[in-house]
Amino acid sequence: MDRRQLKTRKAIFKAFRNLLEKKRYDRITVQEIIDEADVGRSTFYSHFETKDLLLNAMCEDMFYHIFENDPCPYVGKDHDLEGELSHTLWHIRDSKTDLSGILLSDSGELFMQYFKEHLYTMFEHHIESFKTDVPKDFLLNHLVGSFAEMVKWWLKENMKTSPEATAKYFIELTKIN
């Protein structure tokens, strides 16, 4: 990939992130992004057709590393749920881009939706092992929703508790078998 492309792409992402911490997504104009990123108007549109696609690209960028299936450097094995949750929290904490700034911003719910989509596929792999009477889709919704809320709370509290303890917390509070 051309260095120039990467440079503009990063500049736009950074500008977008800066703006998102200051104001709501739907109040941010392309004009402002252009000014903040200091790129030409036509350049922006050659990279991203719309503001929505920019958001989309940025979310993929942000959440890719968090949910990638890599050998976990912190937790030995992540085949059990609790281990995988810790793993995920580790990645969130170590994420290079400031996730808390964005997830806790006025447009946080927007990113939460992307976040939840990833969580769905993650929890889906464990859903079979749970013994409960509630329907599967409800249970999934419940797990994803409460875990996402927990992450938000965790970030808001500056991640005082360790990923392991936090994951254990979550398991503890939810009757999943």
Place this chain on the structure above:
Amino acid sequence: MDRRQLKTRKAIFKAFRNLLEKKRYDRITVQEIIDEADVGRSTFYSHFETKDLLLNAMCEDMFYHIFENDPCPYVGKDHDLEGELSHTLWHIRDSKTDLSGILLSDSGELFMQYFKEHLYTMFEHHIESFKTDVPKDFLLNHLVGSFAEMVKWWLKENMKTSPEATAKYFIELTKIN
């Protein structure tokens, strides 16, 4: 209040609701609302300064009846949590305006935020009676988040289960003491 005012206000609300079921909040223009409601441009702005304030007014209108502290016609006493949750679900089901259309729309998260605000104050009254080690604010987040997700799921499934059974479901799945 003047009949004309009420008529315009209702027309705008209805137009807004119709549009919200078709497209996202931030893609809806004031122009479209005006056209759909068939009111003059200046009339709209004499009622609502901005689109955000219109949303705000409509949410208050929608959630007022759901969370008002009335003598419950369905559940005898609503001093216990489960009874209050049933009560809330009853109101949601009987709500005149189609809540599910809006809460499940593309802009559902927007309304969920308002919804959650009400839930917070509701759960706060019960929080003292819970015996658990997790911090109070985390527990609140957890309850509000998972209950809100449950309502969304419930609406999506066309409210097949009864309010009472659904509330019991929720209590059942959450370790709150």
Place this chain on the structure above:
DNA sequence: AATAAAATCAAACAAAGTGTTCGGTAACGA
């Protein structure tokens, strides 16, 4: 029924944002 008050309307407006196109300039990779 008459009247004063108030809400509505259409039209017009400047200002700001959108998305596209253009040719010129500069940076890249080979």
Place this chain on the structure above:
DNA sequence: TCGTTACCGAACACTTTGTTTGATTTTATT
């Protein structure tokens, strides 16, 4: 070095916004 590619800035037609104007109903009251 040289062809390719990405960037820039300027201009464009177009839409949306929020405000103002003055004429036209509709309302509540007497």
